[in-house]
Amino acid sequence: MTLLLLFLLASLDGALCGCRTSMGRCPLIHNRKYYVMGVLRGVFAAQIVSGFSLICLLLVVAFSRNPQLLRADLVESARRMLFVFLPYAALVLANIALRIVPSTDLRSATSVFFLGPLTGIRPLVMITGVVAGIWRAQLHQTVFLGLFVLTLMLSVEFALNSYCNRLQQRQIRSLV
Amino acid sequence: MNLRGAQPTVCFLRLTLEQNSARGSALNFLLAVVVSRPALRFVLPARAQFLYSQLVFPSWNPAQPEISDLVVQHDPKTLQRLPVNKPEILKIFERFQNKKALRAIERIPAKEGFLDPAAVDRLMLTVHWEMQRLAEEFYHGHRVLKLLRATIAAMRSSGHTGPIRIVDVGCGIGYTIRWLAARSMLHKEDVELTGVDLNSTLVNEANRLATQEALPCRFFHGNAFSADLRGHIYISTGVLHHFRGDSLIAFLRQHGNETTQAFVHYDFQPWALAPFGSWFFHVIRMRTALARHDGVLSTARAHNAHTLVSAARAAVPELTTGIYGAKIWNTPAPRVFHALVGFRPALVPQLKQSLGRMLGELP
Numbered sequence: 001m002t003l004l005l006l007f008l009l010a011s012l013d014g015a016l017c018g019c020r021t022s023m024g025r026c027p028l029i030h031n032r033k034y035y036v037m038g039v040l041r042g043v044f045a046a047q048i049v050s051g052f053s054l055i056c057l058l059l060v061v062a063f064s065r066n067p068q069l070l071r072a073d074l075v076e077s078a079r080r081m082l083f084v085f086l087p088y089a090a091l092v093l094a095n096i097a098l099r100i101v102p103s104t105d106l107r108s109a110t111s112v113f114f115l116g117p118l119t120g121i122r123p124l125v126m127i128t129g130v131v132a133g134i135w136r137a138q139l140h141q142t143v144f145l146g147l148f149v150l151t152l153m154l155s156v157e158f159a160l161n162s163y164c165n166r167l168q169q170r171q172i173r174s175l176v
Numbered sequence: 177m178n179l180r181g182a183q184p185t186v187c188f189l190r191l192t193l194e195q196n197s198a199r200g201s202a203l204n205f206l207l208a209v210v211v212s213r214p215a216l217r218f219v220l221p222a223r224a225q226f227l228y229s230q231l232v233f234p235s236w237n238p239a240q241p242e243i244s245d246l247v248v249q250h251d252p253k254t255l256q257r258l259p260v261n262k263p264e265i266l267k268i269f270e271r272f273q274n275k276k277a278l279r280a281i282e283r284i285p286a287k288e289g290f291l292d293p294a295a296v297d298r299l300m301l302t303v304h305w306e307m308q309r310l311a312e313e314f315y316h317g318h319r320v321l322k323l324l325r326a327t328i329a330a331m332r333s334s335g336h337t338g339p340i341r342i343v344d345v346g347c348g349i350g351y352t353i354r355w356l357a358a359r360s361m362l363h364k365e366d367v368e369l370t371g372v373d374l375n376s377t378l379v380n381e382a383n384r385l386a387t388q389e390a391l392p393c394r395f396f397h398g399n400a401f402s403a404d405l406r407g408h409i410y411i412s413t414g415v416l417h418h419f420r421g422d423s424l425i426a427f428l429r430q431h432g433n434e435t436t437q438a439f440v441h442y443d444f445q446p447w448a449l450a451p452f453g454s455w456f457f458h459v460i461r462m463r464t465a466l467a468r469h470d471g472v473l474s475t476a477r478a479h480n481a482h483t484l485v486s487a488a489r490a491a492v493p494e495l496t497t498g499i500y501g502a503k504i505w506n507t508p509a510p511r512v513f514h515a516l517v518g519f520r521p522a523l524v525p526q527l528k529q530s531l532g533r534m535l536g537e538l539p
Contacts, residue, residue, distance in 0.1 A: 024309030024463070027349055027385055029358040104315040105504050105511070111313050112453065112512070120460045165463075168302070175384070176297040176377065 002078045009085050011046045013122075014156055016092070018042015020119065021160040025168040038164075045160055049152045056148060060141045073142045081133035081146075088125045092118055126153055235276040235469055236451050238477040240269065242470040243277055244303070245418060247284065247296050250374050255398065257293060257376070262286040280465035297377040303467045304349045304378060310461065311413070314512065317355035320411060320440070323500065323515070324356070326530040327409060327438045328367060330523040336408075336437070339366045343407035345400040345441075346415040347371025350382030350393070357386070357393040369393035370407065372400035401430040410439040416484065416516060417443055417477045424479070428491035431518060436495070438519045444478035445502060445514040451476045453512075484516040496524050501534050 022038025057074070064070045095114040099107045127150065134146035246265040249258040262281065269277040284299060285292040311317070328340060342362075344353045350371040356362055357369050370393065373379050382395040396405055410431060419427045431439050444450065454475040458468045479487075481499045488497035495518035502514040517535075519527060528535055 023312075024306035024461075027305045027308050027351070027381070028389055029351075029354050029385075029391070030389055104318045108314045108512070109504075112457070116457050116460050120456065161463075168305070169298075172298050172301050172305075175381065176294050176301065 002075050002082065005082060006078050006085070007050050009082075009089055010050050010153065011043055012089060012093075013153065014042040014044075014046025014049070015039045016042065017157040017160055018045065021157060021164045025164055041163075042156070042160060045156050049149075049156055053145075053149045053152060057145055060145060064139075064141060070139055070141055073137055073139050074145065077133040077137050077142050077146060080136070081129045084125060084129035084132050088118070088129075123154060126150060233451075234272050234274045235473060236455075236476045237272050237274070238473070240272045240274060240277075240473070242418070242473050242477070243269075243280055243466050244300070244470050247281070247291055247466075248300065248375055255374055255376075259293075260291040260296070262289055262291050276465070276469050280469055283465065299464065299466060300375065300377060301349070301381060303464050303470075304381070306462055306464060306467050307471075308349065308351045311351050311355075313461075316413065316442070316513075317352060317359060319501070319513075320352055320413075320442070321356060321360050321362075323440050323517070323531070324362070324409065324411070326527055327440070327519070327523065328362070328365065329530065330519075330526040331408070331437055333526055334520075334522045339368055340409065340437075341368040341370060341407035342409045342411060343400050343405065344371040345410055345412040346418075347373050347382060347395060347412075348375075348378050349385065350379075350395050352411065352413055353393045353395070354382070354386055354389070354391050357391040358389065363392040368407075370405070371395040372398055372405050374398075401433070406433060406435055408435055408437045410436065411441070413442045413513075414474060415443065416441050417474055417479055420477075424483075424487045425491045428488050432492045432494065436492075436520075438523065439495075439517065440500070441516045442513045443484075443516070444475045445510050445512065446475065446478040446480050447510050450478070450512075481514065488516055488518055492518060495519060496521050498535065500531070506533065 016039075018038045018041045019035055021042070022035055026034040028034065061067050061070055061074075091114065095110040095118070098110050101107070130146045130150040134143045137143050137146070243265075246268065247260055249260055250256060251258055262284070266278060266281055269281065285295045324342065331340060342353070342356075344350065347353060353369045353371040363369060371379075371382055373382070373395070374397070376397045379395045379397040385391075386393050386395065398405055400406070400410065416424065416427075444454075451472055455472045458471040462468045462471060481502060485497055485499060488495070497516065497518040500515040500517045501511055503509060504511055
C-alpha cells in the first residue's frame, strides 16, 4: 500500500512536471489538447522512472542476504517519506481544485501564493522527503535505493524540459 | 509588446541616462557605505532599503531601459527595422553594472558588431510565447473581457449603433485579441478585434496563429493611432511603463481623436513587494534570461496610479480617466495589474453602475 501510494505520487508529480514543462511553448488559444499531451508525456516519464526504480528494487532485494529485513526497512522508509510527500501533494491538489471556482482573483491568487512557491520548493520537498525516509534506515541498500530514486525523480523535469525546448526551438526556427 | 518604434531611439535614451547619472553618484556613495555595513540594511528606513536594493540588484534599477526596448529598433517614420549595434547596447547596461542584462545580450549572436536580426526575432518569439503563459495563468483575457463588455454596453446605450473597433496597442503576438476572438461572442456583436504592433515579426506570428485557429481578428504592422488603424476602444497590456516622462503624455495624447470612446491600459501595479514577487515568479515560471530580466524590471519601472492618472488627465482632458481594479475585492491587497482607463463622459454613469467599486477611483 505504501509503495503504491509512492507510485501514485510519482505519477502525479510526473503529470505536473509534464504540464509545467509544456507551458509557454504553445501560443495557440485552444491549447487543451497540447497540455493534455504534456501531462501524458509527464505521466509516461514517471512510469519509466518508476519502472526502472522497481527493477532496481527487485534486483537489490533478490541479491540481498536478508530480503525480509530489507523489505521491511524499505516499507518503513517509504512510510516516513509519505509524511512529507502527502501533505505537499494535498496542498498542490487543493490549490488546483480551488481554480475550479470561477473567480479570476482567486485563481490568480492560487498561482501567486501557492502553486508558484510550491513549484519553487519542489526539489527541496523531494530531498527532504527522501532524507526523512532514509535517515533512520537500517540497511545501506535502502539508503542507496532512496538516493537513486531521488536522482531519477529530480531528473524527470530536466529531461522533459530539454525535450520540450528542443521541439519549441525547432518550431520557432521554422518560422524565422 | 513592442513599441520600440514609438519609443525614443538609443540617442534619446543615452540623454536620459546621462541626466540620471549625476544624481546617481551621490546615492552610490551613500549606498556603498550601506553595503559595507550589512547590519545597517535592517535598520534603514524604507527609502534607503529601496536604494540599497538598487545597488544590490542592479537589474532592478528603474532608470535603465529593458533589454527588449533596445534589441529591436525601428525607424519611427518608416517603421523599417534598424540594425542594432551590440557593443552600444552593452555599454548602456555596463553603466548600470547590470550583469544579468549583459549576460542576456552577450548570448545573442552578432555579425560584425550588429545583432543578428533572425536570432533576435527567434528570441522575441520565444519570450512572447512564454509571456502568453503568464496571461493564461492570470486569466488576463477574462479580466479584459469583463471591462470591454461593460464599455461596449455603455456605448450601445449611449447611441453608438455602428461597428466598434477594438485596437490592442503593442499587441505582440496578439494573445488578448486572439483570446477575445476565441472565447467571446464580441465579433458577432459588430465588434472588430484588431491588434497593432511595430514589430513585424510579432505581427506576422499573431496573424499566423489567428489563421491557424480561424479566429475572427486581424493584426497590423503600424501605428495604432494612424487614420487607417485607429479604433473606438484602445487596450494594451504591459505597455505603459515603456513610456517615460513626457513620452507617456505624448502616447496618451494620441487617444484624443474624435473616434476614441474609451481606453483600457493594463500594466503592473507598483508596490513595495512587487519586484520581489515578480523576481520569484519569473525565476520559477520563465525560462529565457531576457524574459526573467525584463519581467522583473518592468515591475520596478511600472508607473504608480498617480503618475498615470495625472498624465492621462493632462493628455486627454476630454476623457474621464482613472484607475480600474487596483485592489483585490474590498481589501487593501493590491492586484498584480491595475488598469489606466479613460471613457467619454457620457459612458461613465452606466459604467459606474455595471462595474461598481472596481471603478471607485473614477471621478
